[in-house]
Amino acid sequence: xxxxxxxxxxxxxxxxLFLKLGVNRxxxxxEQSLIQQASIYAGIYATAFExxxxxxxxxxxxxxxxxxxxxxxxxxxxxTFAPLLNLQRDQILPARPEPVAVSTSLGDRHKAVAxxxxxxxxxxxxxxxxxxxxxxxxxxxxxxxxxAGFAEVSExxxxxxxxxxxxxxxxxxxxxxxxYLSLSRGTGFRVFIAFPVISENRVIGAVYLSRTPDxxxxxxxxxxxxxxxxxxxxxxxxxALGALLSRLVTGPIKGLREQARAIAAGNLEDLTTxxxxxxxxxxxxxxxxxxxxxxxSARSKEINIYTTHVTHExxxxxxxxxxxxELLQDDTLDERAQGELLATLNMxxxxxxxxxxxxxxxxxxxxxxxxxxxxxxxxxxxxxSLQVIARSNGTPLPLSTRHGExxxxxxAQNAVCHGAKHIWIEWDGKVLxxxxxxxxxxxxxxxxxxxxxxxxxxxxxxTGLGLSIVDAILQLYDARFVPINxxxxxxxRIEFPQSR
Numbered sequence: 443x444x445x446x447x448x449x450x451x452x453x454x455x456x457x458x459l460f461l462k463l464g465v466n467r468x469x470x471x472x473e474q475s476l477i478q479q480a481s482i483y484a485g486i487y488a489t490a491f492e493x494x495x496x497x498x499x500x501x502x503x504x505x506x507x508x509x510x511x512x513x514x515x516x517x518x519x520x521x522t523f524a525p526l527l528n529l530q531r532d533q534i535l536p537a538r539p540e541p542v543a544v545s546t547s548l549g550d551r552h553k554a555v556a557x558x559x560x561x562x563x564x565x566x567x568x569x570x571x572x573x574x575x576x577x578x579x580x581x582x583x584x585x586x587x588x589x590a591g592f593a594e595v596s597e598x599x600x601x602x603x604x605x606x607x608x609x610x611x612x613x614x615x616x617x618x619x620x621x622y623l624s625l626s627r628g629t630g631f632r633v634f635i636a637f638p639v640i641s642e643n644r645v646i647g648a649v650y651l652s653r654t655p656d657x658x659x660x661x662x663x664x665x666x667x668x669x670x671x672x673x674x675x676x677x678x679x680x681x682a683l684g685a686l687l688s689r690l691v692t693g694p695i696k697g698l699r700e701q702a703r704a705i706a707a708g709n710l711e712d713l714t715t716x717x718x719x720x721x722x723x724x725x726x727x728x729x730x731x732x733x734x735x736x737x738x739s740a741r742s743k744e745i746n747i748y749t750t751h752v753t754h755e756x757x758x759x760x761x762x763x764x765x766x767x768e769l770l771q772d773d774t775l776d777e778r779a780q781g782e783l784l785a786t787l788n789m790x791x792x793x794x795x796x797x798x799x800x801x802x803x804x805x806x807x808x809x810x811x812x813x814x815x816x817x818x819x820x821x822x823x824x825x826x827s828l829q830v831i832a833r834s835n836g837t838p839l840p841l842s843t844r845h846g847e848x849x850x851x852x853x854a855q856n857a858v859c860h861g862a863k864h865i866w867i868e869w870d871g872k873v874l875x876x877x878x879x880x881x882x883x884x885x886x887x888x889x890x891x892x893x894x895x896x897x898x899x900x901x902x903x904x905t906g907l908g909l910s911i912v913d914a915i916l917q918l919y920d921a922r923f924v925p926i927n928x929x930x931x932x933x934x935r936i937e938f939p940q941s942r
Contacts, residue, residue, distance in 0.1 A: 813842020821846030
């Protein structure tokens with residue numbers, strides 16, 4: 443929970459302190475401002491140069507001749523410029539080099555426009571706060587006291603060939619001491635833009651501007667009220683989120699953890715649903731955990747009961763088989779005694795086989811899933827010695843045909859074994875009623891009829907698994923098997939969930 447809250451708290455702070463994103467914004471704003479200024483300067487430059495050309499009899503325009511693609515771009519009625527610089531991608535170059543002395547001098551037309559451009563730049567520079575250098579078509583500074591230029595500078599080279607050159611360069615006083623990240627990093631470098639001056643599809647010169655981006659600290663200081671409000675909202679929101687998560691998630695999860703530990707320790711007596719689960723999904727999970735624990739506990743007890751009963755039931759025939767086999771080793775036994783012992787072995791072996799088959803059937807049925815509902819007429823038992831009388835309201839039972847047949851066959855066989863001649867089966871749409879005219883069962887045995895291996899006719903070969911099989915099938919459908927005390931036979935109700 444602490445880690446989640448810290449993460450939520452750090453995210454907005456990291457977004458603010460991730461300086462590359464903030465400084466990038468200032469770089470793009472500065473770049474666009476310089477391009478707009480350069481475009482105005484270039485327009486004035488080209489107009490003045492064209493006037494000087496006409497005054498000198500229309501001499502040929504100097505400079506690089508634009509290829510078709512660039513001519514289309516620069517002659518368009520409107521032009522847009524995508525951001526050229528990116529602090530995350532571009533390397534910050536060393537400070538701008540000093541102009542290099544050249545042997546060539548300026549042409550007459552460039553000298554003529556130099557005064558006009560100097561006047562314009564000095565007046566506008568008070569507002570734009572940009573440093574501007576005007577270059578001729580070879581990169582020579584129009585206002586240098588001695589002939590010198592920037593033709594070797596990468597951004598100027600690009601402008602003199604019809605492109606827009608852009609670069610980030612360290613300021614001379616900061617390039618040696620600049621750190622990779624600092625709150626004042628926006629003042630540690632300058633944005634340089636070299637913009638071509640075009641006339642008659644030739645680059646007659648360039649405008650070379652530079653300016654320092656706005657300072658991040660100054661921006662944050664100007665927005666300190668907004669930042670404080672944002673920080674307050676973030677902290678309050680984080681605390682509220684932490685409290686909400688603690689109430690809705692952490693608390694219920696701790697409760698589920700304690701329940702899981704109690705289940706692992708086998709302490710199911712005090713296992714109850716939590717007072718508060720927070721969210722619906724956790725409530726479902728908690729209920730499922732408790733249901734699973736109780737189901738596993740019941741299955742564990744059931745397995746223990748089955749193991750005990752199986753051991754007890756098999757002990758008798760195994761003891762008889764061992765005793766008979768030992769007696770058969772006696773050579774003094776006559777043929778009659780040997781025949782009786784062999785008959786005992788055969789009978790006890792068949793009893794064991796029958797018992798194991800019924801056990802396998804119970805286990806198989808418990809592993810199956812419920813089937814589709816079907817009609818009573820499709821599952822009636824066929825017992826030669828028993829008359830089946832069925833009645834239904836015409837609606838399907840919530841039992842599959844196979845499971846319904848097994849249930850009714852086991853109950854019919856149980857009725858025959860208890861001397862019944864008739865069995866009545868009635869489905870009223872909610873409850874299945876089954877009764878017979880046999881011996882019935884004693885009141886004291888009512889609660890034990892579905893226990894595995896419980897039988898009142900063990901001397902006649904009963905295994906006590908018939909009604910246990912019925913109960914195992916009905917559990918698949920969440921149905922309840924209810925014996926009813928009655929005179930003159932056995933009566934049972936099979937109640938399905940919709941009848942409760």
